[in-house]
Amino acid sequence: MPTPRQTPTPKGRNLVPLQEGADHLHISARTLRRWISEGRVAGYRMGPRFLRVDLDELDRQATHEIPTARAE
Numbered sequence: 474m475p476t477p478r479q480t481p482t483p484k485g486r487n488l489v490p491l492q493e494g495a496d497h498l499h500i501s502a503r504t505l506r507r508w509i510s511e512g513r514v515a516g517y518r519m520g521p522r523f524l525r526v527d528l529d530e531l532d533r534q535a536t537h538e539i540p541t542a543r544a545e
Contacts, residue, residue, distance in 0.1 A: 486527045488517055494526035498535055508535070 495502040505526065509516035514534045517525045 486517070487529050488519070488525035489528055491516075491524045491526060494528065494531055497528060498531060 489497075491505055492502050495505040498505070505514070506516075506524075508514045509524070509526070514526060514531060517527070519525050
């Protein structure tokens with residue numbers, strides 16, 4: 474069950490406020506806004522002022538595995 478601040482949509486998105494998304498990644502809201510403007514992650518407008526981000530999309534787009542060196 475989603476927490477009160479999470480807004481599930483019919484498309485299966487887990488939308489949260491911008492600050493909550495930034496806290497999830499341990500970055501500033503300003504950085505997250507910049508990533509949205511760069512097209513790195515999608516932002517969703519809820520009304521005239523409110524931006525939301527999808528937590529699942531943040532995890533997929535903002536994080537990636539770092540290859541490790543193998544001992545041979």
